[in-house]
Amino acid sequence: MKPYALLFIVCVLTGGLFVFFAGDDVQQQAPEAVSKLKPGTYKVEYDQPDFRGWKAFFVMEVNATGEMEEITFDYVNSSGGLKTQDVEYNKRMRSKSGVGPSDYCPRFVKNLRVYQNPDEVDGITGATHSSHDFKDFAQAAFKNAQIGNQSTIYIPQPELVAPGAKEKK
Structure with missing residues (x-):
């Protein structure tokens, strides 16, 4: 059971580090769904x-x-x-x-x-x-x-x- 607990902790820490360092860059990379139309x-x-x-x-x-x-x-x-x-x-x-x-x-x-x-x-x-x-x-x-x-x-x-x-x- 211990290897699974260790794997879980590593995943949580890795995910936390990703969110911390990626920050706002993740949202900026997402493309706009539909191009804005000109009036x-x-x-x-x-x-x-x-x-x-x-x-x-x-x-x-x-x-x-x-x-x-x-x-x-x-x-x-x-x-x-x-x-x-x-x-x-x-x-x-x-x-x-x-x-x-x-x-x-x-x-x-x-x-x-x-x-x-x-x-x-x-x-x-x-x-x-x-x-x-x-x-x-x-x-x-x-x-x-x-x-x-x-x-x-x-x-x-x-x-x-x-x-x-x-x-x-």
Whole structure:
């Protein structure tokens, strides 16, 4: 039993010496969890509408303390209508996938506001394309906000042709 007691005392003393000599250096070596964002408004959107006529956009306002405050994610059509407010579109999508834009767009925004990091926001079942759009847009805006670049980011639209349709020449 004596060797275990001796080992315990040596461990306690070593740990105490480490804490005594390391002091504040231990805290200074820990990296910051998330880079502070620069205050401003950051925008991301597709360069053109998809084959259904919707164009995704994302706007993020960062406050003076470097936190994402106001966030908007939605899709707009050529008439200026928003997908989250299109009652018929929401009804059709809910009947097929169980969730509509008026459900998932606010959830994405809420989760980003809570986590303050786009990598922490999960996708939503039934909204696969929109989940990818949101994450891509939020990451792009987040990168710009880290350096303070408030230029609008235009991402090439990946859905110019309906799935299964042949491209027109």
